[in-house]
Amino acid sequence: MDEGIRGDKRLISASCAVYDGSSRSLSVSSNGFHGEQTGTSIWMGADLTFRDRGDRRASGDFYPGARRLSDMPTVQNIARKALERVRQRLGVTKGPSQKGYMVVDARAAGRLISSLVSPASAQALQQKRSFWMGQLGKMMFSEQLTLVDDPLLLRGLGSR
Numbered sequence: 001m002d003e004g005i006r007g008d009k010r011l012i013s014a015s016c017a018v019y020d021g022s023s024r025s026l027s028v029s030s031n032g033f034h035g036e037q038t039g040t041s042i043w044m045g046a047d048l049t050f051r052d053r054g055d056r057r058a059s060g061d062f063y064p065g066a067r068r069l070s071d072m073p074t075v076q077n078i079a080r081k082a083l084e085r086v087r088q089r090l091g092v093t094k095g096p097s098q099k100g101y102m103v104v105d106a107r108a109a110g111r112l113i114s115s116l117v118s119p120a121s122a123q124a125l126q127q128k129r130s131f132w133m134g135q136l137g138k139m140m141f142s143e144q145l146t147l148v149d150d151p152l153l154l155r156g157l158g159s160r
Contacts, residue, residue: 005083010050010090012057019043020069041157042069046082052090060085067155117147 020042027035045063052058062081119130153159
């Protein structure tokens with residue numbers, strides 16, 4: 001870990017992890033489809049907990065993943081990002097209830113839109129179990145939101 005983290009007296013705990021793996025899967029269907037897929041991935045990350053006001057604790061983490069080690073951020077950048085995230089949570093208090101616009105961090109956005117994206121799977125569409133049927137090319141949301149399914153994204157974790 002970075003000296004800036006270890007030297008901070010508010011630090012309660014710091015955890016780091018590395019995972020690498022390879023996979024191979026085979027699919028066979030009754031309609032004659034036969035396919036095989038192989039892949040590799042690496043994930044590295046850091047999780048920090050700092051002492052906040054009173055007995056409160058603030059935590060922050062950063063766990064990026066990629067297909068190849070050369071595509072990963074440096075260990076120092078991972079530690080810096082985790083430190084930035086824990087510092088953003090220090091001193092946070094609950095805000096008032098109200099109606100208004102909300103800015104969503106990219107880490108949470110994926111979870112929020114997963115219920116919209118899951119029915120767009122090839123299986124759901126093929127079996128006609130999706131509300132997305134017949135919607136290709138139609139505007140369904142604000143112009144400020146664009147969803148792109150690109151299975152050919154170079155080294156993408158979901159690419160095939």
